[in-house]
Amino acid sequence: xxxxxxxxxxxxxxxxxxxxxxxxxxxxxNTWLWYKQDPGEGPVLLIALYKAGxxxxxxxxxxxFGITRKDSFLNISASIPxxxxxxxxxxxxLSPAGDMRxxxxxxxxxxx
Amino acid sequence: GAGVSQSPSNKVTEKGKDVELRCDxxxxxxxxxxxxxxxxxxxxxxxxxxxxSAPDKSGLPSDRFSAERTGGSVSTLTIQRTQQEDSAVYLxxxxxxxxxEQYxxxxxxxxxx
Numbered sequence: 001x002x003x004x005x006x007x008x009x010x011x012x013x014x015x016x017x018x019x020x021x022x023x024x025x026x027x028x029x030n031t032w033l034w035y036k037q038d039p040g041e042g043p044v045l046l047i048a049l050y051k052a053g054x055x056x057x058x059x060x061x062x063x064x065f066g067i068t069r070k071d072s073f074l075n076i077s078a079s080i081p082x083x084x085x086x087x088x089x090x091x092x093x094l095s096p097a098g099d100m101r102x103x104x105x106x107x108x109x110x111x112x
Numbered sequence: 113g114a115g116v117s118q119s120p121s122n123k124v125t126e127k128g129k130d131v132e133l134r135c136d137x138x139x140x141x142x143x144x145x146x147x148x149x150x151x152x153x154x155x156x157x158x159x160x161x162x163x164x165s166a167p168d169k170s171g172l173p174s175d176r177f178s179a180e181r182t183g184g185s186v187s188t189l190t191i192q193r194t195q196q197e198d199s200a201v202y203l204x205x206x207x208x209x210x211x212x213e214q215y216x217x218x219x220x221x222x223x224x225x
Contacts, residue, residue, distance in 0.1 A: 006154075030212075031212040033212065033213065033214075035216075040218070040219075041218050041219070042116070042203050042205070042216030042217050042218050042219050043155075043203075043216045044216070045213055045214070045215065048212070048213050088154060088155065090155075090214075092212045099157075099160075099168075100145070100157065100212065100214065101157070102147075102154045102155040102157075103154060104153065104154040105153075105154050
């Protein structure tokens with residue numbers, strides 16, 4: 001089963017608001033990734049994190065790799081309608097190779 | 113550039129029939145993954161190929177599921193004797209050697225009636 005706990009499950013926000021979502025686990029991860037999935041499409045990679053404590057930005061997105069290696073968060077600033085979608089966290093376990101685990105997703109709705 | 117492609121985009125089949133789903137990874141990517149996504153759910157890992165190594169089949173839910181990867185490129189996921197609970201979107205992803213950044217295809221939506 002999944003080892004990542006992603007929250008919140010869904011968010012309804014007003015355009016312009018900031019958003020924060022996170023993933024936690026009891027396992028230590030080597031890499032954290034954040035994806036966005038639009039309806040009818042595959043997930044698209046947003047940000048990849050490789051070091052504990054790393055803070056990375058991609059435009060209005062900011063993500064951090066927790067210092068304990070067991071959590072990560074994603075922030076979206078000044079949300080816009082096209083931010084609507086499902087956001088997934090994904091973590092690569094220390095071993096075995098190829099074992100990527102995904103969170104259940106956060107469904108984001110942005111009201112204009 | 114060309115991304116990961118999957119075919120067909122949609123497949124409707126009768127219970128008990130076999131289906132084959134195809135994935136063309138990004139050229140040069142050595143790793144290929146198959147996932148299953150049920151409606152409104154996260155991604156369930158099925159199988160992982162890395163180069164010529166033996167695949168990691170630990171996520172396959174039953175022996176009705178199998179996958180091949182020919183020539184280190186194209187992969188086919190086969191589901192035999194389909195059941196209604198197999199209905200889901202099947203996603204394929206690929207990544208470069210030594211990279212954990214997976215790039216996904218658009219998925220195949222499978223409906224078993």
